[in-house]
Structure formats: structure tokens, C-alpha cells
Amino acid sequence: MNEFNVIDKYFIDRQTQRRDVLLSIGDDCALVKAPENTAIAISTDTLVAGTHFIADAKPAWIAHKALASNLSDLAAMGATPSWVSLALTLPKIDEHWLAEFCDAFYDLADYYGVQLIGGDTTKGPLSITLTVQGFVPEHRALARSGAKVGDWIYVTGNLGDSKAGLDVVLDSATRSRPYSKELEERHYLATPRILAGQALLPIASAAVDISDGLISDLKHILKRSNVGARVDVDLLPTSPELREFLADRQLSKQYALSSGEEYELCFTVSEENRGALDSALAHCGATYTRIGQIRSGNTLELQSNGKPVDWQLEGFDHFEEQVV
Amino acid sequence: MNEFNVIDKYFIDRQTQRRDVLLSIGDDCALVKAPENTAIAISTDTLVAGTHFIADAKPAWIAHKALASNLSDLAAMGATPSWVSLALTLPKIDEHWLAEFCDAFYDLADYYGVQLIGGDTTKGPLSITLTVQGFVPEHRALARSGAKVGDWIYVTGNLGDSKAGLDVVLDSATRSRPYSKELEERHYLATPRILAGQALLPIASAAVDISDGLISDLKHILKRSNVGARVDVDLLPTSPELREFLADRQLSKQYALSSGEEYELCFTVSEENRGALDSALAHCGATYTRIGQIRSGNTLELQSNGKPVDWQLEGFDHFEEQVV
Incomplete structure (x- = not known):
């Protein structure tokens, strides 16, 4: 099986064609059409075996993590996903692996109505680069x-689970702790907060997705907005599973502050817009918690x-802190 | 120096801002706007050290090859390049390497007016994935x-040089042959045929860029158009440098047929449109040669x-034939 057979077998005719995709996989380029009066949001993410996941992780989990992390960037802009390109580098063609990955x-x-419109399959050390695109109303x-x-600072969901799941991946001794299996799954199978992002479009003043850790990502907002912040660590939302797994309340809070690859949203809302949050987020299934204030x-x-x-805490940085 | 410092130093404020880029590097997504009545052409290509280039190749050559090969896909659609995303995976942060690569x-x-709008820098085995985008008139x-x-079959430029250049890269014994240095450079520093592609938009019936080898790429046209072809190998254009380097006329023709990563265009033109070719391509600086006919x-x-x-020839396939 060569590159072209792989493309034919695993990447052609697997999805419903979107009407805005004029030409999909199989030519030199894909051709797409954006709706009028919208801007296109574009994000690229790479996951490398040995840095972002262990090479023998379940292919289905790798696929979910790669796409979810990329969709999460669209969520943080409030964008509606439309197209994705996949660059897949594989050491060899393993059909079992590919079948599970693609499913x-x-x-x-x-689920999110995103169509795979192209990409590249190459030979080399396992890695996945995705470029996702989506729409946002212009100037919004x-x-x-x-x-x-x-402005008040909020986060969706709970924080810290992903870092605990990574502990389970990297240190088999932690497997005997409560909820280790659930937290490992949570590390790979995050839910991109697409609906919450869309609901926040008319309400939030700024947003970021938590990929590097709350501290690091909140700092991105502070730097770009030229402001400071105070966060009350007692307000940080953590799951009961995390608290049982760590069996240490302070450590749970530290995990919540530094855990990367959470793919929850951190966002800011003016006092004026606070009242609108409940009804906007109620239908998304996303809980949210106020954790501090912009200063x-x-x-x-x-x-x-x-x-x-x-506390001595670092935001997660792939160059300073190799995962595996 | 960490990931964020790298981005700040090498990837921010290096280019003139395009007016259709509403938000560039530094947020969760880039935001762009496509002109009305155009389709967006999108292509993704990965270059992996050890498969597509040798790891100690000049960083400037790697950068050129990566971007040129991707722009070449836009050229093959007749598209006008606009935006590019760069996913760069590096084993370590080497500032000298990065500076040369980025320049x-x-x-x-x-040169082509393409703005870098985002991407990802990660730690891992050296590889580069680019997603380029450009515009084409809708339905054209x-x-x-x-x-x-x-229809008549044409190619731009000369064919075979890239394969000869690869010989020089991989086998130091060939360095003593005539023009080895020029051919090595030609392998890395191809010119994407953007202007020729645009000029061919109203004239050609089909086009492909020669990335896998003329035979393989022409077969893509034949398969998608459901036709056959006859190619006269005596008509294949080769450079004087290639012929001197190989010192074998038949071998030169075989190189022209199978050489991958040429980034010339192969295109078809109806008898009716033949007359328009000369004036359309004259201002592009691209020579072109008729090599056969669709049957x-x-x-x-x-x-x-x-x-x-x-002759026993294979199109270039990264899974069947590892380059290095």
C-alpha cells in the first residue's frame, strides 16, 4: 500500500460534502467558499509522538486529541468550524492503526460538521499537524x-484533570489511585467548547483556550489586553475525581492552575454583561465559574x-518541559 | 529561549500586513477575509528530515523548498497566493538555524505577497508542515x-534537474561531475510557477504540478479526467547541465520522466487554445514545451x-522509495 492507496482508502468519500467545499481531496488544492460578511478563523496545531503523546497511545485517542485541541482554538474565538486539513506523518503504513485513527x-x-478537505501523508516520525478553519461574524x-x-474572569468546566491524566500516562504507579482510568481518558478526550465559544461571542470581552495551563493562558490575555489580574485560587473549579486522585486540596488547586491541554475556555466578562451569562451558557452543557477579576x-x-x-508554578511549555 | 520567545523573535512583525488579514499571529486563531466572488484554494505539505531533505541541509534551502513546493500546488490551480501557516517541529532551539530559515x-x-498568519512551534524530530491559501475566480x-x-500536453521549464540534484545530495561521488553544484541548488531552489498558473487559467483544460515525477503526476490528470495519453520522450525538455551531468541522452529522458520535486507545471490545452499560449506565457519568463497528446x-x-x-520507471512515492 503506497501513499495514494492510503489516501483513496482512508481519506476519500468518508464524509458528507459541505456545500461550501467546491473541490475536496484529490487535486492540487482544495477549493472552498466562505460566506459573505464573515471572517475566516484559522488555526494550526502539531502533535508529535514523544512530546504531546506517547507513541503507543490508542490511535483513536491521538486522533481525538489532535482534532479537539485544534477545534478548541476555534472555540476560543467563538468560531463555527468548517474545514480541516490533515498532515499525517507515519513511520510505516499500519492499516489497523490508520483505521482506528480515522474512525x-x-x-x-x-459531530462538529467539519469536512476534511486535504492534507499530506508522509513517511517519518509519527506526528500530526492539523489546520482547522471556521467562520466568525466580521469584527466580532x-x-x-x-x-x-x-471585568470578571471565568473558566468553563473543571481544571486539573488533564495534568492528573498525564501523571497516569507517564507513571504507572499512579494507576492504583482512585479514578486513574477516568483521568487518563479525560487527558485524551477533552471536549472542545465550540458551543460555549459561540454563545460567548456577544458577551465576553476576551477569551483564550487553556492549552498551556491557566496561568500561562490567562497571561496571554493580560499581555494582549495590557492589564493585570487577581485570581482567587479557592474558587478554582476541580472535579471530585481529581481531588480523590490527588488526596490533597492544595495540590488540586496547583494542578488547576498549571494543567495544560485542558481545552476549557478562560474568558472575561464586564459587570454589565454578567447577567447574560446564565441564559447564554445554559443550553451548551458547559458549566462556568468566576475565578477572579481584571485589574x-x-x-x-x-x-x-x-x-x-x-506557589512555584510554571505554565506548560513544550520547549522547557518535555512531556515524555 | 522558550516557544513564546521564539515566536516573538522570529515570527512577529516580519512582514507587511495584508489588508485582508484582520488578526495575525498572537491569538488563538488568525482572522482573514476572502474577496467576494472568489474561491479559496488550500494546500498542505509536509517536509520531514530524512525523507524529503537531509537534516543538515542549509536551513535557507529547506525553507525555500518547503514554501516553494507548497506554492507550487497553488500555481497548479492558477491561484494567487495570500496566506500561509507554518508548523515547525525542531529537536532543539538553534537560533542560527532559525534565523537563516526565517530569512x-x-x-x-x-516575493509572492504571502503573509505568515500563524502556526505552531513544537519540539520533536525536524519537520515542516505548511498550509498555503490563495484565491481563484469562482468556477475557474x-x-x-x-x-x-x-488536447495537447505541455510542461513548463526543463525536467530532470531535481533528480540529478538529489543524486548529488545523496552520493558524494557525483560531486566531481559537471554542474553538480548547480543541480544540487536546483533541487532545493525551484521556482513555483505562480505567474504561469495564473496565465493559464483561461487557456488550459487541466494542470498539475510535478512533485512526484512527470509520469505519476500526468497519471493524476489522466485518472481524474478519465482519459489516456501518449508522450513523445524525444520532446521532453532537459537542461544542458543535466545532459552533461548524466552524459547519457536516454538517461536524461528517463530522469525527465521520473524526477520528482521539479515544481514545473504539466498542463493540457485544446487545439483551439494553442494559439493563445505564446502571448499568455511570454511575460512569465516560463518556457514551455509540447510533449504529447491526450487520447x-x-x-x-x-x-x-x-x-x-x-522503460522501467516509477513515479516518486515517499512510501515506496525513501529519499535518504
């Missing part, structure tokens, strides 16, 4: 730069019981 | 599927002096 990939893509995307002094200055202060905390 | 990348991008792209029986049936026949030739 999971199309499951998630179909959720950028990182819109946070204002006084003047350019520092991020962590507080507990009204006193500053000074 | 060459922006040189070529600026040069697809692979439009070739008709009787009924579904076979590709190679002919020399009116007789069939039956």
Missing part, C-alpha cells in the same frame, strides 16, 4: 485583547482567603 | 479533471521515434 477523527469531525471574534479593568497594572496575583499565595 | 522563508513569501480553477481527448482509453504510452518505449 475517531471522522466521528469528532462529523473573541480576541485575547479585549479584557478591561474590572490595572500588569501582574497576575494569586490569592487564597484574601492573602497572596506564592 | 529565506520571508524572502520567498514576500485549473483542476486535474478537465483534460479532453485531443481515449486509460493508458499512458511513451513513444520515441514513433515506437513505444518500455
Whole structure:
């Protein structure tokens, strides 16, 4: 089986054709058409075996993680996903691996109505690069730069589970702890907050998805918006499973602050718009929690019981901290 | 230096902002806007060290090859390039390497007016994945599927140089042959035929860029157009440098047929449109040569002096034939 057979077998005619895809896989380029009065949101993410996942992780989990992490970037802009390109580098052609990878990939893509429009399959060390695209109303995307002094800071869902799941992946001794299996799955099978992002479009002043860790990602908002923030670590939402797994309340909070690859949204909302949050997010199935407030200055202060905390924590950075 | 410092130093504010880029590098997504009444052409290509180039090749050559090969897919559709996303996976942060890579990348991008709008930098085995986008008038792209029986088959430029250049890269014994240095450069520094592709938009019935080898790529046209072809190998254009390097006329023709990564265009033109070719291509600086004709049936026949030739040749396939 060569490159072209792989493309024919696994990547052609697997999905319903979107009407805005004029030409899909099989030519030099795909041809697509964007709706009028919309901007196109584009994001690219690479997952490399040994850096972002272990090479023998389930192919279905790798596929889900790759696409979910990329869709999460669209969610953070409030965009509606439309197209995705897949660059898949494989050490060899393993049909069992490919079949499982593709089934999971199309499951998630179909759920969000995203069509695979092209890509490249090459030989080399296992890695996956996706470029996803979606639509946002012109001049209305959720950028990182819109946070204002006084805005409240929120996150969707719970934080910390992904880092605990990574512990399970990397250290087999942790498998005996409570909920290790659930947390491992949570690490790979995050839900991109597409619906929440769309609902937040008219409400939030800034948003980011939590891929590097809450501290790092919130700092992106602060830097781009030229503001500071105070976060109350006692308010950080964590799952009961995480708290049982770690059996340490303070450590749970530290996990919530630094856990990367959560794919929850962190967003800011003005006092004026707070009231609209409930009805906007109620239909999305996304819980949300207020964790702090935007302030003047350019520092991020962590507080507990009204006193500053000074834990040693780093945002997740693939160059400073190799995962595996 | 971490991932974010790399992005700030090498990828921010390096180019003139296009007016259709509403938000560039630095947020969760880029935001762009396509002109009305155009389709967007999108192509993704991956280059992996050890498969598509040797890891210690000049960073400037790697950058050029990566971007040129991807722009070449736009050229084959007749598209006007606009935006590019870069996923760069590096084993370590080597500032000298990055500086040289980026200079060459922006040189070529600026030449074609393509803006880098985003991407991802990750740690892992060296590889580069680019997603380029461009515009074509709606319902007017040069697809692979439009070739008709009787159409003439053309190629731009000369063929075979890239394969000879690869010989030089892989076998140091060939360095003593004439023009080895020029051919090595030609392998890395191909010119994407953007202007020729645009000029061919109203004239050609089908087009493909020669990335896998003339035979393989012409077969893509034949398969998608459901036709056959006869190619006269005596007509294949080769450079004087190639002929001197190989010192064998028949071998030169075989190189022309199978050389991958040429990034010349192969295209078909009806008898009716032949006359328009000269004036359309004259201003592009691209020479072109008629090499055969589309026929009924579904076979590709190679002919020399009116007789069939039956050389053993394979199109270039990264899974069947590892380059290095």
C-alpha cells in the first residue's frame, strides 16, 4: 500500500460534502467558499509522538486529541468550524492503526460538521499537524485583547484533570489511585467548547483556550489586553475525581492552575454583561465559574482567603518541559 | 529561549500586513477575509528530515523548498497566493538555524505577497508542515479533471534537474561531475510557477504540478479526467547541465520522466487554445514545451521515434522509495 492507496482508502468519500467545499481531496488544492460578511478563523496545531503523546497511545485517542485541541482554538474565538486539513506523518503504513485513527477523527469531525478537505501523508516520525478553519461574524471574534479593568474572569468546566491524566500516562504507579482510568481518558478526550465559544461571542470581552495551563493562558490575555489580574485560587473549579486522585486540596488547586491541554475556555466578562451569562451558557452543557477579576497594572496575583499565595508554578511549555 | 520567545523573535512583525488579514499571529486563531466572488484554494505539505531533505541541509534551502513546493500546488490551480501557516517541529532551539530559515522563508513569501498568519512551534524530530491559501475566480480553477481527448500536453521549464540534484545530495561521488553544484541548488531552489498558473487559467483544460515525477503526476490528470495519453520522450525538455551531468541522452529522458520535486507545471490545452499560449506565457519568463497528446482509453504510452518505449520507471512515492 503506497501513499495514494492510503489516501483513496482512508481519506476519500468518508464524509458528507459541505456545500461550501467546491473541490475536496484529490487535486492540487482544495477549493472552498466562505460566506459573505464573515471572517475566516484559522488555526494550526502539531502533535508529535514523544512530546504531546506517547507513541503507543490508542490511535483513536491521538486522533481525538489532535482534532479537539485544534477545534478548541476555534472555540476560543467563538468560531463555527468548517474545514480541516490533515498532515499525517507515519513511520510505516499500519492499516489497523490508520483505521482506528480515522474512525475517531471522522466521528469528532462529523459531530462538529467539519469536512476534511486535504492534507499530506508522509513517511517519518509519527506526528500530526492539523489546520482547522471556521467562520466568525466580521469584527466580532473573541480576541485575547479585549479584557478591561474590572471585568470578571471565568473558566468553563473543571481544571486539573488533564495534568492528573498525564501523571497516569507517564507513571504507572499512579494507576492504583482512585479514578486513574477516568483521568487518563479525560487527558485524551477533552471536549472542545465550540458551543460555549459561540454563545460567548456577544458577551465576553476576551477569551483564550487553556492549552498551556491557566496561568500561562490567562497571561496571554493580560499581555494582549495590557492589564493585570487577581485570581482567587479557592474558587478554582476541580472535579471530585481529581481531588480523590490527588488526596490533597492544595495540590488540586496547583494542578488547576498549571494543567495544560485542558481545552476549557478562560474568558472575561464586564459587570454589565454578567447577567447574560446564565441564559447564554445554559443550553451548551458547559458549566462556568468566576475565578477572579481584571485589574490595572500588569501582574497576575494569586490569592487564597484574601492573602497572596506564592506557589512555584510554571505554565506548560513544550520547549522547557518535555512531556515524555 | 522558550516557544513564546521564539515566536516573538522570529515570527512577529516580519512582514507587511495584508489588508485582508484582520488578526495575525498572537491569538488563538488568525482572522482573514476572502474577496467576494472568489474561491479559496488550500494546500498542505509536509517536509520531514530524512525523507524529503537531509537534516543538515542549509536551513535557507529547506525553507525555500518547503514554501516553494507548497506554492507550487497553488500555481497548479492558477491561484494567487495570500496566506500561509507554518508548523515547525525542531529537536532543539538553534537560533542560527532559525534565523537563516526565517530569512529565506520571508524572502520567498514576500516575493509572492504571502503573509505568515500563524502556526505552531513544537519540539520533536525536524519537520515542516505548511498550509498555503490563495484565491481563484469562482468556477475557474485549473483542476486535474478537465483534460479532453485531443488536447495537447505541455510542461513548463526543463525536467530532470531535481533528480540529478538529489543524486548529488545523496552520493558524494557525483560531486566531481559537471554542474553538480548547480543541480544540487536546483533541487532545493525551484521556482513555483505562480505567474504561469495564473496565465493559464483561461487557456488550459487541466494542470498539475510535478512533485512526484512527470509520469505519476500526468497519471493524476489522466485518472481524474478519465482519459489516456501518449508522450513523445524525444520532446521532453532537459537542461544542458543535466545532459552533461548524466552524459547519457536516454538517461536524461528517463530522469525527465521520473524526477520528482521539479515544481514545473504539466498542463493540457485544446487545439483551439494553442494559439493563445505564446502571448499568455511570454511575460512569465516560463518556457514551455509540447510533449504529447491526450487520447481515449486509460493508458499512458511513451513513444520515441514513433515506437513505444518500455522503460522501467516509477513515479516518486515517499512510501515506496525513501529519499535518504
